[in-house]
Amino acid sequence: MSKTLLVTGAAGFIGANFVHYWARSHPQDRLIAYDALTYAGNLANLDSLQGQPNFSFVHADICDYDRVLATLREHAVDTVVHFAAESHVDRSITGPDAFIETNVVGTHTLLKAAREVWLGGPSPLAHRFHHVSTDEVYGSLAATAPAFSEQHRYEPNSPYSASKAASDHLVRAYHHTYGLQVTTSNCSNNYGPFHFPEKLIPLCITNILRGLPLPVYGDGSNIRDWLYVEDHCRGIELVLEQGAVGETYNIGGNNEWSNLAIVELLCDRLDARFAADTSLAGRFPGAPAAAGGSARDLVTFVEDRAGHDWRYAIDARKAAAELGYAPVESFESGLERTLDWFLGNEDWWRPLLSG
Numbered sequence: 001m002s003k004t005l006l007v008t009g010a011a012g013f014i015g016a017n018f019v020h021y022w023a024r025s026h027p028q029d030r031l032i033a034y035d036a037l038t039y040a041g042n043l044a045n046l047d048s049l050q051g052q053p054n055f056s057f058v059h060a061d062i063c064d065y066d067r068v069l070a071t072l073r074e075h076a077v078d079t080v081v082h083f084a085a086e087s088h089v090d091r092s093i094t095g096p097d098a099f100i101e102t103n104v105v106g107t108h109t110l111l112k113a114a115r116e117v118w119l120g121g122p123s124p125l126a127h128r129f130h131h132v133s134t135d136e137v138y139g140s141l142a143a144t145a146p147a148f149s150e151q152h153r154y155e156p157n158s159p160y161s162a163s164k165a166a167s168d169h170l171v172r173a174y175h176h177t178y179g180l181q182v183t184t185s186n187c188s189n190n191y192g193p194f195h196f197p198e199k200l201i202p203l204c205i206t207n208i209l210r211g212l213p214l215p216v217y218g219d220g221s222n223i224r225d226w227l228y229v230e231d232h233c234r235g236i237e238l239v240l241e242q243g244a245v246g247e248t249y250n251i252g253g254n255n256e257w258s259n260l261a262i263v264e265l266l267c268d269r270l271d272a273r274f275a276a277d278t279s280l281a282g283r284f285p286g287a288p289a290a291a292g293g294s295a296r297d298l299v300t301f302v303e304d305r306a307g308h309d310w311r312y313a314i315d316a317r318k319a320a321a322e323l324g325y326a327p328v329e330s331f332e333s334g335l336e337r338t339l340d341w342f343l344g345n346e347d348w349w350r351p352l353l354s355g
């Protein structure tokens with residue numbers, strides 16, 4: 001049976017990848033992309049979907065209860081996939097208010113409206129509310145500690161992760177208190193197409209291509225688990241199709257890297273691209289490899305982020321056992337696809353950068 005999905009934050013990085021993925025793999029379903037178009041939202045991410053019969057875009061804020069309610073009703077939405085958030089830890093340190101507003105109040109506004117529409121009538125409507133969250137709610141791990149399982153206690157350390165933790169609890173509470181049919185997924189760091197170039201991987205790619213410094217926090221030893229964004233989309237699809245209502249699933253890439261190792265890997269991969277394709281030197285004359293240099297010379301250590309979590313790692317065995325989840329991309333293949341995308345989509349990232 002076909003579904004009608006409301007995808008919040010659909011003009012952002014993961015939301016956009018998700019709507020493209022869903023449109024390809026479920027062409028019979030209707031997709032309502034809902035986004036306030038903050039600095040992180042980019043309508044260009046949805047260009048190829050605009051005008052398609054099963055796709056609509058709603059420019060609105062998730063904190064606007066009346067708009068959320070009207071959208072759910074007007075489109076007879078049966079599935080919410082909730083990505084919209086303030087998502088950059090550094091911004092949450094300098095300006096936490098927007099994080100509380102969107103991530104906590106906004107998520108609560110969606111839940112309230114969903115409850116009204118799906119459970120407020122004479123008989124409940126079939127529905128699902130899927131909430132997309134982060135491994136950062138679990139806090140930080142020591143070097144040899146086991147990866148975060150779904151049982152790990154919540155221990156958020158930044159205003160960003162605290163706001164996501166609060167939203168996870170609200171989603172859980174709406175299930176336990178009102179019977180809303182919810183699922184939650186907590187995932188590790190994503191990378192891939194449409195990644196806004198303030199985050200580590202796209203920042204490094206676009207800075208190397210322009211010959212700009214590659215800022216590395218502290219000594220670069222902080223460790224993250226990296227997940228190709230399409231594998232995340234597949235994981236969410238599995239949770240929507242087979243996940244148990246009220247449950248939480250961790251989605252990871254089994255792929256831990258220190259920040260410095262990632263930056264150096266990107267430098268080496270891009271240098272190799274320049275060596276293999278001489279036209280790149282003409283297109284990106286600022287890149288060190290264009291003049292026979294090495295991108296590693298751009299690495300610049302900067303003062304560590306306040307309260308910087310040392311290590312995140314995801315234990316995704318529950319999703320593997322219950323849903324058959326496994327990442328399809330290796331880091332090797334995912335990174336090559338990401339480099340292909342950034343090299344082929346300069347028109348997308350140039351306007352987002354100042355230099």
Ligand SMILES: NC(=O)c1ccc[n+]([C@@H]2O[C@H](COP(=O)([O-])OP(=O)(O)OC[C@H]3O[C@@H](n4cnc5c(N)ncnc54)[C@H](O)[C@@H]3O)[C@@H](O)[C@H]2O)c1
Nearest residue numbers: 009011012013014036037038040041061062084085189190
């Ligand atoms: N990027 C990652 O590596 C990662 C990892 C784990 C979890 N997550 C979670 O995945 C989700 C998506 O992350 P992302 O990286 O795509 O974020 P993003 O910052 O790229 O995109 C967020 C989108 O939400 C929209 N938005 C922000 N506030 C809004 C509001 N009040 N109303 C409507 N729309 C609003 C923005 O315009 C933007 O399009 C977030 O919930 C984030 O916490 C991301």
